[in-house]
Amino acid sequence: MTETQSDWNKLDPASVTTNRIVYFIGFAFAVLASVVGGAIAIASELPEPWHWLLPVILVIVNMILLWLAIYWPAIEHRNVRWLTSPVGVEIKKGVFWRHQIAIPWARVQHADVSQGPLARQFSLGNLTIHTAGTKHASIDLEGLSHDVAIELRDKVIRQRKAGDVV
Amino acid sequence: MSSELPPDDIVDAEIVESEIVDAETDDGSASSINANAPSQSPPLPEAEDRYLHPLSVIFSLTDLIKQNLLPAVLGIFGAANGDLVYVGLALLFFVPTFLFSLIRYFTIRYRISDGELVVQEGVLFRRVRTVPVERIQNIDMVQGVLHRMLNLAEVRVETASGTKPEAVLKVLSLEEMERLREGVLRHKQTSHTFDENTGEAVAPISQDANGAGLSKKRSSAGELLLKIPFSWLAKAGFASNRGFVLVGLLLGFYFQFAQGKPSEFRVRDFGNWQFLPDDGGLLMNACMIVAGVLIGLLLLRLLGIGWYILRFFGYELRQAGDDFKISCGLLTKVSATIPRKRIQFVSVHRGLIMRWMGLASVRIETAGGAADNSENATTTVARRWFIPVLPEAAVAEIIAELRPGIDLNMERYHWRLLAKRALARFTRIACVVSGAFVAATFLIFGWKWAIAALVAFPALILYAIKKSRSVKYARTDFGVVYRSGVLAKKTSFSFFEKIQAASWRQTPFDRRWKMATLSVDTAAAGPAQHEIDIKYLDEDLAKEEYEQILALAAAR
Known part of the structure; x- marks a missing residue:
């Protein structure tokens, strides 16, 4: 365990930036919705406690969302690791709900690399590994640098043994 | 036989090519070639287009009506009321769709050539589907009452991909179906020997079983492994909760139609019945209620027995070389073939009442048809109910047939329990x-x-x-064995070479309790309803086992 610890790779740091952008877009929508919703609510003369409580709640919720938009992508990034070993690929994810999955090389059916518009700007790529399994029929690794994703895909396909595994 | 095949294949391939050219230019000439085809090579049905049985029309019509019940009912309703508008609408809907389905059914043709099953359909938009015979998981057959009277069958060809059969041929004559099966089987055999010559890595178990099986294959029916007598089915039906499903349906109807007069059905109205004595009312009522409940339970059980007998009457499990064949059914008859090497997962279920009677059932999972959890006859029998009932003592013997060479002496396993x-x-x-x-x-x-x-x-x-105490886990030399269940006990076997992925996960609660969930993913996990997902294991054990499973799965 200890000697493999150093082999664990992180995602590309740029993925923090792209995630942050996505989160901030979400945050902007939340602010917009709160302002509009809050204005309507106040205009429609709410019963006593709510006409001041509601704005307070909305402000607190938005503060929390802002905090998440700023810090969460970095926290998430710190907790995603991946590793290729002679036996297969392993991926670790999760901040509170943790999870680690391993796919032996021979069980990989195929692998794709995809890129969204934002990811393209930062030359990032998503790797999707497909197996013949059920629950984990496809495993995503989002936020690799595009070159690493391509390299990893080629490695996955090279390592996969020929033959029918089902 | 195999020495004759290559030249024939070449000839066949030529015929195919010429046919395709013809088919592209003109439909009529293609069919005329077909008319001549049988005389060219009677023993080999390959490369010669085959059509569905003409009586397919009837079945396509009944299917059409079943799927479009609303317009059909409207039509009948309209006819009964003398309202011709509805009849007209129904006809407007049915006639074109029926014509389309007629055309569709009569343009479906299939052939086996070059180790591929080719299914072609459509007139304007032609679709050609090519399934490598090697990839065919099984050819299943379903026969309803009407099918059986006419000696016809619905045939499904399944591959590992997706949830639906790769090709459904509705309907073929039994002869035709046997031809198709033979054709596929022969191709598989020749390609297996090819594999052996080139030393291609096929799963080792299936390979030596294949070698042993070839001689057995000559008798096409195969060797009888298990026959389920009526009495076992009756017992299993008695033990099952099938009846509840049916009663659920009945209750639905009841509440739908009895809404207007609810007071008639209330339990306390029993007390108002004239024949009950006034003084002993309470006791009598209690007795009545108890008796009613008992009779109700008995009826439920009888329904369960009925379901089991309808589905599994005359159940036979046969082994022909590397394949297992199942056939059963009282009215709708099902027969399915399951190649041994496609078995991903084996699960033994023992419900509470079944345990009292010393019975068990065996479920398996094969790739293909994974997410199809419906009560569809073929899927149900071939996987979910691989063996609907057998004595507990015979379970080990059957599993040994499914996977030769595994150690089934579970006393010797190194069982691990949940975290203390x-x-x-x-x-x-x-x-x-x-x-x-x-x-x-x-x-x-x-x-x-x-x-x-x-x-x-x-x-x-x-x-x-x-x-x-009920959950147990063991890593053996062939795979992972998992037992669970307090009342209904399940024991499942997975095999390292079929394990697609291993994982562990932890919720925040798990971390506080130093526990983790260990999970193993296989193809087609579902029909056996016993996913290997072991919660509340000791954290260190789960992580250690995860590493071990990964290493062992990768080594196969």
Whole structure:
């Protein structure tokens, strides 16, 4: 365990930036919705406690969302690791709900690399590994640098043994 | 036989090519070639287009009506009321769709050539589907009553991909179906020998079984492994909860139609019945209710027995070389073939009543048809109910046939239990749940009932104790074995070469309790309803086992 610890790779740091952008877009929508919703609510003369409580709640919720938009992508990034070993690929994810999955090389059916518009700007790529399994029929690794994703895909396909595994 | 094949294949391939050219230019000439085709090579049905049986029309019509019940009912309704508009609408809907389906059914043609099953359909938009014979998982057959009277069958060809059969041929004559099966089987055999010559890595078990099986294959029916007598089916039906499903349906109808006069059906109205004596009312009523419940339960069980007999009457499991063949059914007859090397997962289920009677059922999973959890006859029999019932003592023997060479002496396995802290965790949950239950009872019904509800505490705590002891996990030399269940016990076997991925996960609660969930993914996980997803293991054990499973799965 200890000697493999150093082999664990992180995602590309740029993925923090792209995630942050996505989160901030979400945050902007939340602010917009709160302002509009809050204005309507106040205009429609709410019963006593709510006409001041509601704005307070909305402000607190938005503060929390802002905090998440700023810090969460970095926290998430710190907790995603991946590793290729002679036996297969392993991926670790999760901040509170943790999870680690391993796919032996021979069980990989195929692998794709995809890129969204934002990811393209930062030359990032998503790797999707497909197996013949059920629950984990496809495993995503989002936020690799595009070159690493391509390299990893080629490695996955090279390592996969020929033959029918089902 | 195999020495004759290559030249024939070449000739066949040429025929195919010429046919395709013809088919592209003109449909008529293609069919005329077909008319001549049978005389060219009678023993080999390959490369010669085959059509569905003409009586397919009837079945396509009944299917059409079944799928479009609303317009059909409207039409009949309209006709009954003399309202011709509805009849006209129904006809407007049915006639074109029926014509389309007619055209569709009569343009479907299939052939086996170059080790591929080619299914072609459509007139304007032609679709050609090519399935390599090597990839065909099984050819299943379903026969309803009408099919059986006419000696026809619905044939499904399945591959590992997706949830639906790759090709459904509705309907073929039995002869034709046997031809198709033979054609596929022969191709598989020749390609297997090819594999052996080139030394291609095929799963080792299936390979030597294949070698042994070739001689057996000559008798096409195969060797009888298991025959289920009527009495076992009756017992299994008695033990099953099938009846509840049917009663659920009946209750639905009841509430739908009895809404207008609810008072007639209330239990306390029993007391108003004229023949009951006025004084002994309470006791009598109690007896009546108990008797009613007992009769109801008995009826439920009878329904269960009925379902089992309808589905599995005359069940036979045969082994022909490397394939297992199942056939059963009283009215709708199903026969399915399952290649041994496609078996991903084996699961033994023993319900409470079945355990009392010393019976068990065996379920398997094969790739293909994964997410199809419906009661569809073929899927149901071939996987979910691979063996609907057999004596517990015979289970080991059958599993040994499914996977030769595995050690089934479970006493020798190194069983691992849940983390010791699991009991404390379960007990805590049990206390919280029963506390909530008692509180709710108190709030709704008052303190008398709340005292009665206190029973929840010992009951749930007992369940927690039982549950913490019921889960067992063992890593053996062939794969992972998992047992669970307090009342209905399940034991499942997975095999390292079929394990697609291993994983562990932890919730924040798990981390506090130093526990983790160990999970193993296989193809087609579902029909056996016993996913290997073991919660509440000791954290270190789960992570260690995860590493071990990865290493062992990768080595196969």
